[in-house]
Amino acid sequence: MTNTQHEPRLFADEAAIRRVGEGLIARTLPREDWTHEAHLAACAWIVRMRPDIAPERDLPAIIAAYNEAVGGVNDDAQGYHETITQCFIRAVRLHLARAGQADLPTLVNGLLAAPEGQRDWPLGFYSRALLFSVAARRGWVEPDLAPLPTVMEA
Template identity: 65%
Template sequence: MTDHEIRLFETDAAVVHVGDGLIACTLPRPEWTHEAHLAACLHIVRDRTDLRPETDLPGIIRRYNESVGGVNDDHQGYHETITQAFIAAARAHLAERPSGERLVDSVNALLVSPRGARDWPLHHYSRDLLFSVTARRGFVPPDLKPLP
């Protein structure tokens, strides 16, 4: 359960704006929300066949974080395990959605689903493991239950 109001997207173009803005490092920092993370991830997994999400998204996010003045270190910025978990969530979600569904509908369905919750990775990982330096720096397998 989330204690934040879920911010849904209104159009396919709004989702593409976030995904392409992330890739180009032009997305304004205030727009880089939890929902934007998931929208960009789903858009990249579904529509950006020129990218390999599991290997390309880490560098894209690190570069974006630095472009807006962020730091990627042991305590802030890019988190490898969370990124890989949400890529797995996006892939599982897309496998369950109708073929040809509008991007915005698929993204919004993910955002309101259990997999879209901010704390979703904690259904698979203990807090100590997920927020360890090891999990931030590299992918670690879940210790509670497998990812989808």
């Protein structure tokens, strides 16, 4: 599925990406800067530049803590969403595996233009009802429409 209703906000340089990643971790990124694009850029930066952070394991707590630090709530209706986060970590890893060793802005901006960088990418694998369920928000749920691709398939 491709979201044609939204032009992605691209990143000018590596410093802009690093600012988002470091701001997420430090919980200093302004809330209005925590966009879909920022989520993907921060994840790509973490995968590429922070081998001390295991995204699948560590991003849930990092994002939930960030949300609370900027006045958000993580509950059954808003804030951190486990299944969407894990899907997009997979999307980032797929894109990075395909894209090779390009510089970070090229990788991130390419991801934002790629199918797996689109906001609705998980809906190719999940029904809307399942993806936006409380169970999917609170924990990982397997897709009900199609299996998610793996890095080995990329």
